[in-house]
Amino acid sequence: GAVVSQHPSRVICKSGTSVKIECRSLDFQATTMFWYRQFPKQSLMLMATSNEGSKATYEQGVEKDKFLINHASLTLSTLTVTSAHPEDSSFYICSARWSRGSTEAFFGQGTRLTVV
Amino acid sequence: QKEVEQDPGPLSVPEGAIVSLNCTYSNSAFQYFMWYRQYSRKGPELLMYTYSSGNKEDGRFTAQVDKSSKYISLFIRDSQPSDSATYLCACSSGGSYIPTFGRGTSLIVHP
Numbered sequence: 356g357a358v359v360s361q362h363p364s365r366v367i368c369k370s371g372t373s374v375k376i377e378c379r380s381l382d383f384q385a386t387t388m389f390w391y392r393q394f395p396k397q398s399l400m401l402m403a404t405s406n407e408g409s410k411a412t413y414e415q416g417v418e419k420d421k422f423l424i425n426h427a428s429l430t431l432s433t434l435t436v437t438s439a440h441p442e443d444s445s446f447y448i449c450s451a452r453w454s455r456g457s458t459e460a461f462f463g464q465g466t467r468l469t470v471v
Numbered sequence: 472q473k474e475v476e477q478d479p480g481p482l483s484v485p486e487g488a489i490v491s492l493n494c495t496y497s498n499s500a501f502q503y504f505m506w507y508r509q510y511s512r513k514g515p516e517l518l519m520y521t522y523s524s525g526n527k528e529d530g531r532f533t534a535q536v537d538k539s540s541k542y543i544s545l546f547i548r549d550s551q552p553s554d555s556a557t558y559l560c561a562c563s564s565g566g567s568y569i570p571t572f573g574r575g576t577s578l579i580v581h582p
Contacts, residue, residue, distance in 0.1 A: 361514065389569070396479060396574075396575075396577075397574055398475075398477075398559065398572045398573060398575060399515070399559070399572045404569060448514050448515070450514075450515075452568075459517060459520055460517070460570065461517065462507075462514035462515045462516065464513055465512065465513060467512065
């Protein structure tokens with residue numbers, strides 16, 4: 356399967372600071388990338404969908420000013436958690452697919468964010 | 472009611488057992504069905520993907536879809552301790568192709 360690399364795998368930051376998470380498709384061009392949040396023993400909660408070159412589409416209840424998503428190239432999308440608070444602590448996962456008509460999405464390794 | 476329902480388990484079985492994992496869904500527009508395996512603190516890995524009703528086999532894994540009852544299954548034959556993980560089902564429609572996930576079933580295969 357295709358490889359999606361997510362970095363960092365783990366980050367600890369102080370309240371009020373911003374954290375950037377990168378998601379790269381290593382061996383294919385990703386026209387669409389998804390960002391998810393996952394709480395312990397819970398399902399993946401879709402936060403936003405981003406298509407290369409256009410603004411991300413956020414799911415209801417997700418603050419776009421707090422979770423900034425950039426998909427500037429076909430191989431890179433970033434999620435920036437701005438002014439992080441302890442309640443933002445979670446497991447964030449990206450996934451990518453190579454065409455809008457593709458049902459197969461490949462996931463990154465996830466990023467464990469802890470805000471102290 | 473959630474669109475995709477999945478029993479969180481945990482499901483504990485002895486090595487070598489046949490495992491049956493199941494999901495139900497409510498959206499009749501779903502046409503694509505996936506199973507992902509997620510190890511602890513890792514991203515999900517696509518295991519099986521099927522379109523519409525029917526069976527699909529890949530090694531020890533068999534995915535089954537029954538659209539008439541909105542029921543999907545994953546069978547694992549000759550289960551191994553390395554199969555211990557959380558298994559997530561996902562469904563998507565032909566319109567958005569954006570998957571909706573179940574909450575995952577935790578599987579423990581003990582030696």
